[in-house]
Amino acid sequence: MNHMPDWYPDSQAATGKNAVRVSGLTVAARSGRLLLDRADLELAPGRVTAVVGPSGCGKTTLLRAVTGALPPDTERTTGTVTVLGQDPLALPAPALRTLRRHHLAYVGQDPGSGLNPRMSVRRLLAEVSANPSREAVRAQLAEVRLPVDGGLQDRRIGGLSGGQQRRVALARALARRPAVLLLDEPTAGLDPALRDAMAELLRHLAENHRIAIALSCHDTDLVARLADDVVHLTGPRPRKAPPVPRAGSGPARTPSDDPPTLTASGLHAAHTHRGRRVPVLHGIDIALAAGSSLGIVGASGSGKTTLLRTLVGLHRPSGGSVSLDGTGLAPAAHRRSREQRRRLQLVPQDPLGTLNPSRTVGTALRRPLLLHRRTGRAEAPARVLELLEQVGLPAAAADRHPHELSGGQRQRVSIARALAADPDVLFCDEVTSALDADTAVAVMDLLTDLRERRGLSLVLVSHDLRLVTDRTNAVIVMSEGHVVESGPTAQLFSSPTHPVTIALASGTAPGG
Incomplete structure (x- = not known):
């Protein structure tokens, strides 16, 4: 090389x-x-x-x-x-x-x-x-x-x-x-x-x-x-916090009780390069039920992040549609209702680029709590501390700015901010990539608990196939903007049929 x-x-x-x-x-x-x-x-x-x-x-x-x-x-x-x-x-x-x-x-x-x-x-x-x-x-x-x-x-x-x-x-x-x-x-x-x-x-x-x-x-x-x-180097080990009931959480739901919460049909997307549209996604179909978990895998550059951004309305599709509980969503997030935006939350791969450097962590978490009316102003400080505890951060982190945190800590703040909106679907783009093994397990345990207890739907993009295998019900495999194989996670990884899936499972897939 x-x-x-x-x-x-x-x-x-x-x-x-x-x-x-x-x-x-x-x-x-x-x-x-x-x-x-x-x-x-x-x-x-x-x-x-x-x-x-x-x-x-x-x-x-x-x-x-x-x-x-x-x-x-x-x-x-x-x-x-x-x-x-x-x-x-x-x-x-x-x-x-x-x-x-x-x-x-x-x-x-x-x-x-x-x-x-x-x-x-x-x-x-x-x-x-x-x-x-x-x-x-x-x-x-x-x-x-x-x-x-x-x-x-x-x-x-x-x-x-x-x-x-x-x-x-x-x-x-x-x-x-x-x-x-x-x-x-x-x-x-x-x-x-x-x-x-x-x-x-x-x-x-x-x-x-x-x-x-x-x-x-x-x-x-x-x-x-x-x-x-x-x-x-040594430091304080994160501790797994017990599940904290959320205000207005309601009864638990199971995946089998509900029709698809989120669907995408024939989804196409492109990037613009020198005035020319370069296709990135080609006819993607997704059906995600309440409480289910979907893994999205593929080589770097296969379109995984663009797919997540298109679903949440941060990247305008060039074709196809996205629906939430049977209601069609506007292509761009700013044209969706506040409630629709609340229900779909993205944890990005690059948390530093999405956290306001002038705001403390406490302010960053309090804003979605109040914006989406998940708690009152008087109760907001206590709820901020609960969110920090859930993702394994100390209460003192509320007074810090993003530059005062490590990459792994910023990633956990980004997860806590998404959870503050009390979403129905959580899109996670490589959320454990900057976390040590113990913290990654604690965070995924939290998301699994919310999925099982609240009916939270989880979409997980990751290159860690062990994580995807352990934490998802179904998986789709992407290559050059196409879904080349999909199915139940255990079945697909135990008996892959497409060459891309076989290469991923063996660790020989080419980089994008």
Whole structure:
């Protein structure tokens, strides 16, 4: 997969025993709350180091400290950080920019939010590349397993899947020819085959180009296979909260008692590229009963996220219809009634891009509670705390802003905000990708309880086939915007018939 054999000259490789050394680093907020407690990290050229631990333990803070970018209103209280002989937390701004521009690359957990939505993929890479030629851009895309034909280079970020956005961000980081590469959950949202290809690429970059690589990761299998060294960070473990009855919840319902709650018939959708409509979805049919759970699987770029956004009215379909309890829904969410919008809630793959950075978590959760009249103003603060407890977050999180939370914590806030509307159908796009195993189980247990007790319908997009197998009744398999196979989950995965399904089940499906 090496499309750029001469891309990293010897002068760019880190020299010496350690490219990065962090010793006893403690980072605290001005309120005294610890974000990181006496962390150590050493990165050597040619080696891959994995930083692991529960959500909120400080993995992202540690990686960002190496780049000299601590969260706002926080400071280093003890410890040292040395990157290629310099302290990034003490460098003047011009020297820090030089370090980042020429020697250090960081790809965050929500890479799409850091890419200019008005720029094409080609411009995004050429802007930072040491070689901005078209041939070099094609090589960079091929290196991260993105197609170089089909017009992807001319598309904007909004027209790419989450997995494609992640790979564009990685290609952009590699375009700088860094000596140190820092990756925050680099395989989140990728299908198994693409995850393995990404691991192969990182191994290649470390061994052949002598890059010092650090990645935070919740995928224990990937860590065991890829990492030369592992740094364990500890933190408060999330606790599974008992189910909390919701106001006006009513009696429980079972899937067999109800006709389909949500139906889609002949659904088509397209993206616009240079004034031309590029089809993305082709005649999708869905029938979702109350209390049922549907898994949607497929390679990155197969149309899964676009399908969810079209169902909730955030992407206008080019054909077909969506109905809720037999009532046709307007194509766009803003033309649907408030009650219809309340009943269909989406938990997106990129929570940072959908949480208002100027609002605290408490404000973000209180707004849907009051907007959809799920509680009174006097009761709203208590209900906010219940929602936080349900998703395994402490009460203190209500006073924090999104930038003060880890990626996994933001993902749980996004889930809590969707649940605050008391929906009938919850669409979840890779909601466990940034969560540690214990938190993921607790969150899925909560959603399963709501599904069984309240008749909540769950639509789950995930590349984790074990999660889909354990938590869904039925599944549809997508490829290039088509549903190629569908049926009961256990039956479909035990006896797949379509080549795409067989490839997914075996972990050899191609990336989109």
